Amino acid sequence: MTSEVDVAVIGGGFSGTMAAVQLGRRGLKAALIDGSGRMGRGVAYSTREPAHVLNVRAEVMSAWPEDLEDFSRQVVAEGGTPKDFAERRRFGRYMDEVLGDALESGQVEPVAATAVRAQRQGDGWIVTLDDGRGIKARALVLAIGNQDPAPMPFAQGISPNRFVNNPWGPDARAADDRLAGTDKTVLLIGTGLTAVDHVLALDAHGHHGRITMLSRRGQVPRGHILYEPWPVEAQDVPLGNVLKVWRWLRKRAGQGNWRAAVDAMRPHTSMVWRSWDAEQQGRFMRHARPFWDVHRHRIATEVAERMKQLIGNGQLQIAAGRIKAMRETADGVEVEVCARGACKVETRTFDTVINCTGPLHAMEQTENPVIRQMLDDGLVAVDRIGIGLKVDETDRAGERVWAMGPVTKGNYWEIIAVPDIRGQAARVAEDIEMELK
């Protein structure tokens, strides 16, 4: 059975949903394909956990680039303020409405399935789904989100109830539920936003055992505070060299509020990223990124406060070091860690270990079936440093195929948050409209 639409959008998280909705607004019929059960909300906003709040204020979370207060108006109507860090599930409900309106209009058709193949047919595409159905489309949008983390070689063979590789999957939710109310020890590998999410979920569910967050540098996202913006003009930002911009930014941060200095880079990050060659981009990824991430992608003020309390009462420990080995024992997972700056190896046993190191950054290793096949068939290609798909200035990844969201980070670097993606969705929809009409 094959249905026919103007555009097939693969992936129904924030990126794909906004692409489909924007296409619908332009009179194009879109099929929104997502078999995860999270259509509209995606990975980030399908959490059920009230302690998971947005990591930016409500005032910047509108789905619409032309109506920036759309979400914060709802928050205010419910007694909040635009400066609130609303619950992520509240934003999820907002996205349910955005998608619901589009479904009601008949312009967007939900398809609860996984796309396994996409092949050229005439000027357009035929997408094959895992249930055997086909969708014929004049254009294709790839909005598949972040890739699941790569398996950790040293964790091979450890049972999934002791070692959880995907921190956003059902095993991770089951681990948080299983640990609720217990004093069992937990190791979170990674000290970024994903690890913070797990600390919050465990804390909210009465877990009172020791949690260790471990990464090579032990850098944790900083907290938000209100500050006076301190914009910078594009022509003042050094281009072409990572070290040059890094030194300039550190100097500027030292002269005033560092948060204001870092956030002032937001309109310019893509320009800076593109001014670097592949070697400079690789250098940034290896050396600067861990520091950039924790200063740029901050946590809500109340989350930072709770983390501080947990560290203060000894329940949470932040460690810097490298894992040398791991094995399952009768008591849990025995982990050998080499602390940063020391060559001594310490061995500790944890009840549960969760991999919070972030998504797979090597697109060539993707196991997403449709992307794997499209790469193998030469229909799309990997970007020059291998972290996503190669796209042009209009986000075209090939003949009548566009890519959106985190898979385009090789082109923009920062295309992972709502304020960036909502603009990209509108631009992609406009480009598709021009192509098809």
Ligand SMILES: Cc1cc2nc3c(=O)[nH]c(=O)nc-3n(C[C@H](O)[C@H](O)[C@H](O)COP(=O)(O)OP(=O)(O)OC[C@H]3O[C@@H](n4cnc5c(N)ncnc54)[C@H](O)[C@@H]3O)c2cc1C
């Ligand atoms: C935990 C978390 C919290 C965040 N918090 C914030 C925040 O507070 N503010 C902010 O601005 N940004 C935040 N972000 C960043 C950003 O909003 C999200 O990354 C963004 O929503 C990305 O959406 P996406 O649609 O590209 O990806 P995803 O949400 O991952 O959605 C992709 C979807 O595609 C589906 N898919 C993949 N392959 C196929 C296939 N072959 N066939 C069918 N479907 C497929 C997947 O199942 C998934 O449902 C957060 C991100 C995360 C992970």
